[in-house]
Structure formats: C-alpha cells, structure tokens
Amino acid sequence: MFISCIRGLGRGVLGVLEMLGSYGMFLLTALFWLFGSPLKFRRVLEQITFIGVKSTVIVLLTGAFTGMVFALQVFYALSKFGGEALLGPTVALSLLRELGPVISALMITGRAGSALASEIGIMRITEQIDALEIMAVNPYRYLVVPNMVAAVISFPLLGAFFSMIGIWGGYLVGVKLLGVSEGTYFGEMSNFVDMKDITMGIIKSLSFGLIVSWVCCYKGYFTEFGAKGVGKATTQSVVISSVLILIWDYFITSISL
C-alpha cells in the first residue's frame, strides 16, 4: 500500500516534470526560430489582425463598463470618509497597473487564445502541420513565432486601450453622473499617476501576451485524438492561460512594489 502510494507520487512528479520540460522545449524552439531566422512579417500582420484588431471591440466594451462600475464602487467607498477627490487617481492607478492588463488579457484569451489553440489543433489533426513539414516549411517559424510576436505586440496595445476607455468610463460616472468636478478627476490623476505605473502595466501585458500565446500554441500543436482532442486542447489552453495570468500577475506585482 505504502509502496504503491510512493510509486503513484513518483509517477505524478515525473509526469509534471515531463510536462514542464515539454513546455520549456517548445518555448526554446520558438525562441530559436524567432531569433535564428527572418521573421515572416506578413504572417505577423495577419495574426495581429486576428489577435489584436478583432479583439478591439470586446476589449473596449469591457474596458468601458469596468471603468464605470469601478468608479461607482470606489466613489461609494471614498464618500464614507469624504475622499471623493481621489476618485480619478484610484480609477487610473487600478486600471493602469492592474485591471487593464489583467482583464484585457483574460478577454483576449477567451476570444483569440481559444481560437488559436483550436485552429492549430485542427491543423494538427488534419495533417496540415505534417504538410508544412513535408514542404520543408518549419511549423514553428510559420505558425508559432508569428502568433507569439503578434500577441506580444497586441496585448500591451489592447491593455492600453482598456485602461484608456476605462478611465473615460470612470469619468462618465464620476463626473457626469456623481458630480465630481472634472478638474479634480483629472488633476488628482496627474498628481498621483507616475510613468512607472504605466510601465508596470505594459510589462504585465507583454508577459501575459507571451504566456497566452505560448500555452495556446503549445496546446494546439500537441493536440491528439480528433475533434474531442481539439475541444480538450481549447478548454485547457483557456483555463491554463487564465490561471497563469492571475498567478504571474501576483508575483510580478509583489516584486514591483
């Protein structure tokens, strides 16, 4: 009984190590092709359109409502001790440092990450990736690298859009609806928000872009067992990416404060 438990534990640990090694090798191979061969700009542009441009509406929509509801909640809390003047900087700091990068990354993962994993997964099970290899076209260079580059470019841009529209949403609620003066909203914001807050948001978005494209490409690339396998890979890619975004967000925030 005891021996079988130890064996089971050992198998589990080996399985996790093997999986981590496989993820690591996948990333290293992608980085090798990124820096070791000319970039396919046309493919990168196509993927920026797919990951970035086509996610803009959903990101703007969620950004606006996040900013609006956040302003409502923060105003309620600040009014308890007469600190309504701090509404602008609270909304801006929260969006730029935290909500903008994280929520936009989660939204893009749901929209583009899942589609990315399923698209590559379908290419795998219908032998399209084998066809690339047979035509002597490296699948990492053609499929994985453009997606990673596109994600690393798109995520910070969309995160910035999210924060910008969120601040505007907060302005609508705070200034137009709840009566905070426009000068206070923006004046206090410029007093409290530093360049490092904006940089922190950009760094977070960059790293989320890498994490999401890495996980989604990996899951798609190693899809098995037909349509069921594609479904499983898609679900796992969204779940793993989302969890990793939140975990990585905690660590990067804790070391930056």
Added chain:
Amino acid sequence: MIIVRDAYKSFNGNQVLRGLNLEIREGEMFALIGRSGLGKSVLLKHIIGLMRPDKGEIFVDDQNICSLRGKQLVALRQKFGYLFQEGALFDSMTVFENVAFPLREKTALKETEIRERVLPELEHMGLKKDAQKYPAELSGGMRKRTSLARAMIMQPSIMLFDEPTTGLDPIIGQSILNYIQLCHRRLGFTGIIVTHDVPRVFSIVQKIAMMDAGRIIINGTYDEIVSQDNPEFKQFLSGSIEGPLHYV
C-alpha cells in the same frame, strides 16, 4: 533510389514494422498494398522522415534519412511531394493559394511568375475555374486534385501517394489515377502509391509490394506475382474473408 533496410517501429507496444525491407528504383512507380491499419502510411512517413524507425535504416538517394537533422533533412525533403489521404489542404487558403504555397515559401519567384506556374497546373488538373474556392467548397475529387497539384508544383523527384483514390467514386478514382500517370510521364518521378484500389492501380505501376504483419510478403511485377500463385495476394484481390489473411 529508396532502400528500407530491416525497419522496426512500434507504438505503445504495438509492433507495426517488423524488420521491413524494400527497394524502389529511380523513376519507378510502385504500389504498396495490404490490409488497413497495418503500417503502410507509417512506412511512407518513415520514408519522408516524419517518423523515425526504432531500429533499421532508410536510404533516400544514398542518404540515410534517419540520421539527418536540420538543414540536411530540409534539403532532402525538398525532393519529395506527398499526397495525403485526406488532402491536408490549408483550409484558410483558396485552391490557388494552396497550390502557390510551396512556391511562395520555398522560392524567390515574383507573384506574376507564381501565377504563370500555378494556373497551368490548375488547368492541367481541371481546377482553373475553382481557383478562388476554399477547400470546404470542394468535392472530394477536387480536394484530391488540388492536393495533387500542390504536391506537383515543385516538380518533385519522389512522390508519395497515400490512398489517392479512397473515398472517391470509381470514375473520379480512375481520373485521379490517370492524373498520377500523366504527371509521372511528365516529371519522371519515383512514385510510391499506398492503396487498396486493386486491381485498377496495377495499370499505372511497374512493381507491386504487399505488406502484412509488418513485413513485405510479396514483391515484384504484376506478372511475377501472378505467376507465383500467392494465396495472400489472391485473397486480397478477391476480397474474400476466408484465407491466410485474417480480419484485423
């Protein structure tokens, strides 16, 4: 010339190749027949280097493909064309883009030159009017012809056909075989056709090999094989359940 020497391969304990030996001469059209699920497609993937044998060697034009890596493998693969069983067309691209894909990726040709190469190939395959259609809009035969055109566009010296007529009606199946024969005459490639389409395929090949239990059990010209009066070959040809080959 392709030489497979004593190749072994297993998947999760299931032995698919068991010391397989095969030799195919340059310019020869070769049919590989045998029951389904016994490793014919696996053998093709070994020959092109998509899979590696657990043991044994595979030589393509005197190069051991099992020991090649990186640029050497890429260079050797450029000699190959491959017709996939399901076509493996890129579903986000049109017929024209699919056929033009190898030229765009592997040559420095200008777009006008690519058009000059692709359109005659599409015309040759009877696909010119369907050039702007996507794979989802094509029939099975059209998909096979598109895949064939894509495989031929780089004028390979070795062509591998994985069940080119499976799932097609007899007339379209015959037209695909005719296309293959025409392309062989035009380009003079070494060809291996994995198929169950017997006896029809015998009219376009010079040699036939039959695979069973992970080995080649019959190999020769059609006349040689018929003269051997081989029971496995006769059973496979007749499609009888009774005989030395068992239902898998």
